[in-house]
Amino acid sequence: MKHSAIIPVLAALLFATACTKTIEFDGQQTQSLPVLISLPQSDSTLSLRLTYSRFFLDNSPVTPIKNASFRVELNGSSPTVSFSSQDNGVYLSDLVLHDNDTLTLFISIPNKGEISAGCRMPFRPHISDLATDSIRIDSYSYPDDPYNPNDSTLHYWAEGNLHFHFTLHDAADQDNYYMICAYTINNSTQYKSYYELDIEDNILFDNTGSNEHIDLDIEDDPSMGSQIFFTDERINGHNHTIKGQICYHYADLSQETPYIEVRALSRDTYLHLITKNKQSQSNDILGFISEPVQIHSNVHGGIGILGAQSAVVQPINLIK
């Protein structure tokens, strides 16, 4: 219930007398736009996806763009890059990108003309001194498990929150954008499960409201979540110690290995990802009252993102 009760109460008052009717859409721009999605990482090959956007009253699946042709400019030269396409609009290339590479893509789409986008690969972030606080680890075996009666494997369970800290060495004289996340990779399926993070940092996030961890229904705190975004606006060129905690909630460490990942993002990537997250949040319960969110795009002639990111990943070693 809590204070979000006002929303249904007000909504009920409003809708009690309301009626709806279908109206004709009376506007322009019903034509689909080409969509480019690509978030390449340093030292990885370039891949991208091309689809068409769909009109908002059209419920059909998005259509992949096939037979697109590419022209690539990399650091001022025009290398020959081969692209192979898949059915879902994904194009895989043989171009490997590295830190500080400047890439511009020109894509010719049949009957739609050309779209273009550019990016510069950020330098890999430099972090050090990653350390964790102690956490209670319990071990259990389940000899009576009805689904696995003969299993005598010892399971290690982490209980509570894992506090960590590391030092981020921010490069001076440039605007840097970062994202922190933490996840485990399932040893058998290799599937990533992201943890909820809580970064305790009043310099990066300037929480003039509160840092109290109260169970409000809707949380708009940028320092909490599975992906934490921030800029170096307040720490430019400095070594900054970031403290946080991973909300574990009984993770089975016998099956999973936890990692912390820090990504440097290009400005466009940063804006694209945070606006995408914001839109997702505001489309939930807050859709009725919050301002609409425009997802950042850097594609000329179309929409989408040609992003760039460089990541460092460090495992968290826990004593079992």
Added chain:
Amino acid sequence: MKRSFTVLLMLLVGTLCFAQNTAKQTPSKTITGTVTDARTGETLIGATIYDTISHKGTVTNQHGRFSLTLPGQQAVLRISFVGYQMQFHQVSLNQNIRLNVQLEGSTTLAEVRIVGQRTPHVESSQASVIEIPVEQVQAIPMLFGETDVVKAVQLLPGVQNGSEGTAGMYVRGGGPDENLFLLDGVPMYNVNHLGGFFSAFNSDAVKNIQLYKGSFPARFGSRLSSVLDITTNNGNDKELHGGVSVGFISAKAYLEGPIIKEKTTFSISARRTYGDILAQPFISFIAATEADIGKINFGYYFYDVNAKVTHRFNDRSRLYASFYMGDDAIYLRFKQADSYMYNNFLRFRYHWGNIVSSVRWNYELTPQLFMNLSGAFTRYRSNLSVTEELVNRTRNENWYYTMGLNSGIRDFSTNADFDYTPTPDHAIKFGSRYVFHHFTPETTSVKESDNDNDIPTIDTIIGQSNIGAHEAMTYFEDDWRINDHFKVNLGLNFTGFAVQDKFYPSLQPRLSGRYLFSDKFSAKVGYAYMTQYLHLLSTSSISLPTDLWVPVTAHITPMNSHQVAAGLFYNLLDSLNLSVEGYYKNMDNLLEYKDGASFWGNSQGWEQKVCMGRGWAYGVEFLAQKTVGKLTGWLGYTWSHTYRLFDRPGQELNNGKPFPAKYDRRHDVSIVLTYKFTERFDASLTWVFSSGNAATLALQQFDPTMGENTYSNTVDYISSRNNYRMPNYHRMDISLNWHKKLKHGKRTINLSVYNLYNHQNPYILLTDYSWPEGNLSLKQLSIFPILPTVSYIWHL
């Protein structure tokens, strides 16, 4: 800063000396007095006093008082006021004279042609000012039959409402927080009931309504877009008088009369909605028949009370004490003992409202100098509280949770205002004001306890601390009749605002001028620079109690605007006021919520949720207003554009490009007609048309993934803010009144029909998914279909 004070002081002293010198040039005497209604003793604001010999005149001020200094030996004064029989008084000017005039009301608003008289509409030096007779407001058909001052004002050109039925006002491209609502000279912060569907002003208590849309006189400040100056009744000083009205959703009553005859009067009016009371038996019945519901009680109500006491010490001195209190409340109480082992208890209450109170003392220092001292307190607050309790009956366990969300603003203010009329050619006003603002932007208190030790007890208060701010204003203005053709109103307003160790001074020049082509035709121009130190953080189009009043801070700088307006004013056949006005307004430091932000969630301070930008608006307004005769009303038309631009680094909206404001409407038409067929029957009609509101629609959707998901995972692509136009809005309302004289008093039966031809007007747009067909369609939500209502009104 020092220079600003010097300029203001020089202007004040210079004009006073000039005016004094002008006054001394010819021997002259001053006639002072008040103009009142002969039946009720109520002072009349804006009555005209005109000397037919010297052709000089003046009008009564907010307190019904006038001062007219005339040369010569004799004067023949013509005293007139719309709806009252004109009077002539011949006076000898051998000494200063006191003349208190009591005007008899006309039985009808007769169309009396007064040769050679200029109507205030043509004569006044100020453009962009409209006065609405209260009788006309009370005759306008309204939602649920509830007459509403703010909704009547929304029918004027240049003023737009927000969404259907709401009391939010958008004046010449400004926001809803840019309007200064004055109740007996004291600002009121929240003027809405029921989310804005009704205004907080009870029309039974109102005597005079004046709207300033531009060319603001220097005595007004602290808002960018408009001033709605509402004066309440002083009370009948002859006899006890009252009335009761029972409407569709509310009942109201008023009573006024003398405490000491012709000396001390009182006026009190109150209203309350009663839907919650009527519904309670049904709620209890349903709860009793459904075993698992338990005991439940919920509802909504609002009430307001206006009270005023006036004491006349003598002809030179009066004391007024006025009080307003209004509250809205939503509540829910739920108690249940389940069949298993738990007792559940839930209590929810959300209430919000105003208190406005003031004490004023009028004193005539000299026949030419009138003083008004006042002290006032105004408060708006909203409070939400939720309490939940869960008790395990079989074990000694209970869980308890309570949360409170508070916000509000409190003002303590003092005013000293002076009217100085040295000659009929100068009407000088000067004064000063000090306000201490106390803001509570948002605080949340949470308490949780559980006697099961696994869950820790929480007892904390979070949110921003209170903010105190000091606002001081001094002003000077002179309504100066230069010659028979030219009249100007020159003014300066100097305001300073101190908050969080920051001081924001603002020197605001005001200028308006009139050129009279003939007694019936004038042209006017005006310029006003305005500064505003408060913001209302409001997300949606309807007025929510969660809207927060916040001050400028060390980071959020004051809003300001420059507005120029020019217009032509014509009086046709002494009964029809015609005007056409154009305006251009530039606004800076406007606040908007950032993309995705809302008032909800308090982990970030409000300053992090908003961005600053600018806006501009321009338009043309046409008004034809008829205030006398059997047929009264007006026709208004507005053509306008309103834009916003938020392009400051880090604060961009719409990618830093201009976008139309939410209420940028190209055309607005309103027709308001009241016709008095007989003494026993009259009827009113309103018709409104406006271009559709701007809305933001994501016209395209795209898949932001690399195709790793097999299911559809699309996001919205919004090309720009407010990129779509809702369908046009139009609606017709009628109101029929049958009056009958009773043995005691008079009764009126009112039939109002809101949205007569049941047009489904857009409120919000939605996309609708039909299942199992799987089709998407665009739907509009309309909230008010045809709504007939009947009210019974009894006047003593």
